[in-house]
Structures are given as structure tokens and as C-alpha cells.
Amino acid sequence: MISGILQYEFLQNAFLTGLIIGALAPLIGVFVVVRRMSMIADALSHVALAGIAFSLLLEKNFIAMAGLNPLYMGMTFSVVGSLFIEKLRNVYKHFKELAIPIILSSGIGLSAIFISLANGFNTDLYGYLFGSVSAVSRTDLQLIIVVSIFVIITLVLLYKELFLLSFDEEHAKASGIPSKVIHFIFIVMVALVIAASMRIVGILLVSSLMTIPVAASLRFAKGFKQMIFYSVIFGEISVISGLFLSYYLDLAPGGTIVMLTVLILVLSILIGKIKTRFA
Amino acid sequence: MPIIKIEDVSYKYSKDLVLEDVSLHVPQGAFLAIVGPNGSGKSTLLKLVLGVLKLQKGNVELFGKPIRQFKDWQKIGFVSQKANSFNSGFPATVFEVVQSGLTKKIGLFKIPRKEHKKKVVKALESVGMLSFKDRNIGELSGGQQQRVFIARSLVSEPELMILDEPTVGVDQNNVQQFYEILEMMNKQLGITLILVTHDVATVTDKVTHVACINKTLHFHGDACEYNELNEEELSSIYGHGVQLLSHNH
Numbered sequence: 172m173i174s175g176i177l178q179y180e181f182l183q184n185a186f187l188t189g190l191i192i193g194a195l196a197p198l199i200g201v202f203v204v205v206r207r208m209s210m211i212a213d214a215l216s217h218v219a220l221a222g223i224a225f226s227l228l229l230e231k232n233f234i235a236m237a238g239l240n241p242l243y244m245g246m247t248f249s250v251v252g253s254l255f256i257e258k259l260r261n262v263y264k265h266f267k268e269l270a271i272p273i274i275l276s277s278g279i280g281l282s283a284i285f286i287s288l289a290n291g292f293n294t295d296l297y298g299y300l301f302g303s304v305s306a307v308s309r310t311d312l313q314l315i316i317v318v319s320i321f322v323i324i325t326l327v328l329l330y331k332e333l334f335l336l337s338f339d340e341e342h343a344k345a346s347g348i349p350s351k352v353i354h355f356i357f358i359v360m361v362a363l364v365i366a367a368s369m370r371i372v373g374i375l376l377v378s379s380l381m382t383i384p385v386a387a388s389l390r391f392a393k394g395f396k397q398m399i400f401y402s403v404i405f406g407e408i409s410v411i412s413g414l415f416l417s418y419y420l421d422l423a424p425g426g427t428i429v430m431l432t433v434l435i436l437v438l439s440i441l442i443g444k445i446k447t448r449f450a
Numbered sequence: 451m452p453i454i455k456i457e458d459v460s461y462k463y464s465k466d467l468v469l470e471d472v473s474l475h476v477p478q479g480a481f482l483a484i485v486g487p488n489g490s491g492k493s494t495l496l497k498l499v500l501g502v503l504k505l506q507k508g509n510v511e512l513f514g515k516p517i518r519q520f521k522d523w524q525k526i527g528f529v530s531q532k533a534n535s536f537n538s539g540f541p542a543t544v545f546e547v548v549q550s551g552l553t554k555k556i557g558l559f560k561i562p563r564k565e566h567k568k569k570v571v572k573a574l575e576s577v578g579m580l581s582f583k584d585r586n587i588g589e590l591s592g593g594q595q596q597r598v599f600i601a602r603s604l605v606s607e608p609e610l611m612i613l614d615e616p617t618v619g620v621d622q623n624n625v626q627q628f629y630e631i632l633e634m635m636n637k638q639l640g641i642t643l644i645l646v647t648h649d650v651a652t653v654t655d656k657v658t659h660v661a662c663i664n665k666t667l668h669f670h671g672d673a674c675e676y677n678e679l680n681e682e683e684l685s686s687i688y689g690h691g692v693q694l695l696s697h698n699h
Contacts, residue, residue: 205540205541327561328559328560328561329558329559330561331549331550331552331553331556331561331562332553332558334542334546334550334553335550335553337540338536338537338540338542338547338550339536339550341530342528342530342550342602343553345500345502345523345528346523346524346551346553346554346606347523347524347554348553348554349558389539389541392541393541393543393584393585393586394541394542394543394545394546394584394586395541395542395543395546396546397541398541
């Protein structure tokens, strides 16, 4: 693959995208996990699927839309979905988790309608569902770079507010942190990262790249910064080796990457157990 | 000028009157214990002072300003019963938790600098927790955690600190040490303290003032006067509160 990377543009695209999302997804995933919002990532990825399906439908029926990258529509849908989740969480103040199944099933429902309108499944969609090494285009890569720069800068600038909100929301509110605004910015960032990651790992598996590396580092990290560090390392190891394996064994990269994160998780649990036994 | 001026405050949750015509002045430098049985309205009073609940009747002034116009919330530190608002599995070091107390002070979109880290170290030193700075907060005992939360409030250099039953979940051996830290903050750092507690016996030799609340204010005076109250008077405060008339004020 290394010689391939030098030779073929599509492999360069896949590899660079992998490098970026291998860090980005677990990075934002740390905040997603500690804020107990893991399921929101799932809901939003299904809404992004509706966006992709909608875009593919437009492409099929209107020649003028043919040049439009489906990622834009996926991103738009998942950001709009994140706004609806927030709205619903306020409507059902005592049953906040209700927002997730409502949005998730709406996303799948819409996707099913768009797919059937487009007269069935096509190969493109398969790549979006489970990830693909060959499908990442140069424009995908450019969009992903822009999104990741935006997300990383925002995370650095809002790090301490996000930390406080996650650790102790009551204290954050009492000390006058604009918690609603920050939460809103955060959920929009989650939506953007989901849309950016789905090219490689696929819509159905995006949330696992956000949460499983974090779950693994939660087993032994000392402090929050260390947890971020290990999560990113685990994410990168899984994505890079997953891409290599899927290229040589002709597997879907999404599945391979996610199973590697699961492997790391199992190892970290086992090592933790052994350590406590012999310590 | 008193730091807090509470005038004729009453508060109702739907139909239940929990506070009735409470007036209380807290002078600068005081160490005030607010005591009263469960459900006596002391937490409600705190929430009114912190602006978490809106006033229904009466007035509250903070640092000489009506509470509606008060903006300097950084001057006020708050320590709650930690069990309420914190997930003990959260992967944060003691240092990170204390630094989070500076969030508002550092300001939006800004990154902590060296001077901020120094403040964190100083706050940890004053509660005797510096050697734990790299430990995860969840690994500490209840008393140690509560000292860390004190440091988190202390780090933003408040002029007034309000503590709502901070010793719940702290074992008896550590409670004494905890109060010594509070006494040090009051005497050496000059921070005005308000401590809500039902642990009356432990605090009377540390505090300067005591206020007993059970819907109405039953007693407000300095700690010595409180200690001179006879048994009958005390039982009237803690006994069957609601039927009692206000006295001793």
C-alpha cells in the first residue's frame, strides 16, 4: 500500500482522510462520552445518511445537481438534525433521551424513502454505509481538512468551558458560563465530524470510532488530557492499520477499523485486570 | 456595609410557604453558620442569594447592589454537597478540577497561562492537597474531594464563599480538619463565609455568627450568644418548628 499511496491519488486521499479522522473522531468523542451523549452520535449519523440519500436522489433526477458532493448534503442534514435534537431535549425536559430515538428513526425513515424513490440501492450508497478506501475524492479530502481545522480550533478555544460543562454542569451554570451557547456549538461540531468521518468508516460505524477508543483509554487514563491523548493514539492505530488490512484483504475499511478499536478495548480491559491482580 | 442584606424575604413553592419574612445581614469578614432542620428553608434561602431562584417577596442586596443588578458573580464562590453534581468516574486530575474554577476568570476563547497554573498550585497548597494534584478525583476519599472543591472555589479568589452542607459524606475524622481549613480561609485570607449545616455542635467554636432558620428566622447573633441559649430555647428552634413563634431576634 505504501508504494500505492505514492502512485494512486485515491489511496493518498483515503490515507490522509484516515489520518485526520483517526484523530478528530476520538478527540471530539472524549467530550461526547463524558457528557453521556454517545447515542447522539448514532442518531446524527443516521440523519446524515438521509442527507446522502437525498443528494444521490437529486443527482439521479436532476442533471444540474450531478456535480454536488453528497457530503455537503450529509453535513447539512446532520447539523439540522442536531438542532432538532436540542429542540426536542427542551420539549421533553424530563425525558431528554427521547430525542435520540425520534431523530434516529426519522433519519432512517427519510433515508428509506429517498432510496426507494431513487429506485433502490446503488453501490455508492454501500460505500457510505460501511466506508470505502476507493471512494474518497480530492474534494472530499479538502472538505474534511476544512472541517477538521475548524473543529480543532474551536475545541482548543472552548476546551476549558467544555471541560467544566462536562465535569460539573451545575457549577458551570452558577459561575456564569454561557452553557447553552457552548452546548449548541459543541453539538454542531459533533454533526460536522460525523459527516467528515463517514467517507472512511461509514455511517453505521462512525459513532464507534468516536466512542470505543475513548472507552479503552477510560480504563487507565490519569486525568482528562491523558484520556484525550490515548484516545487519539488508539484512534490513529485503528484507522491506519485498518486501512492497510482492508486494502490487502479487500475488506470494508469501516468494519476493519471498528473491529480493531474493539480489539484495543478488549486488550486494555484485560491488561487492567492483570495489573490489578498482580499489583 | 454588610456584604449580604436580606430584607423581609418570603418564598413559596406552589402553596407551601418555606420562608417567611426573613431578614439577615452578613457583615464583611463574618463566618456565619446557618442552621436548621431539614426542610427548614435554608437551601431555598441560599438559592435566592445565589440568584438561582427568583425573589417573590422582599429584597436581597449583594455587595451593596440589588441582586437583579448584581453582575460580579466571580466575587462569590459556591461549594455544594458534592454528591449532587459530580460523577466520580470522571477522568479528571485534581489539578484539572481546580483549574476549572478559573474558567470564568480566564475568559471565553482564552487559554490558561502560567500565572493561572500558579494560582491553582497556591489554592491546592492552602487546602493541603498539593501532593494529590496528579491523582484522579474519583480515587480520593469524600473529605479529600471536598477539599479539592474548596480549592476550586478558592482559586478564583472570591470575597464571599457559600457552602451548602459541605460535610455530607465526609467521615467524622476529616470533618474537624475540614472546618480548620474554613477557619483559616476566614481568618487568614479574609473571606466571608456562609456555612449551611445541621451539624451545629461542631461549628459553634469556629464560627463568628449563627442564624437559626425554620421558615422564619429564630435566632441571629454571634456565636457566644448562641452558646448561651438554654435547652428550652434550642428545642423550640429545632423541635416542632412550624408552630412556633419567632423570638430571640
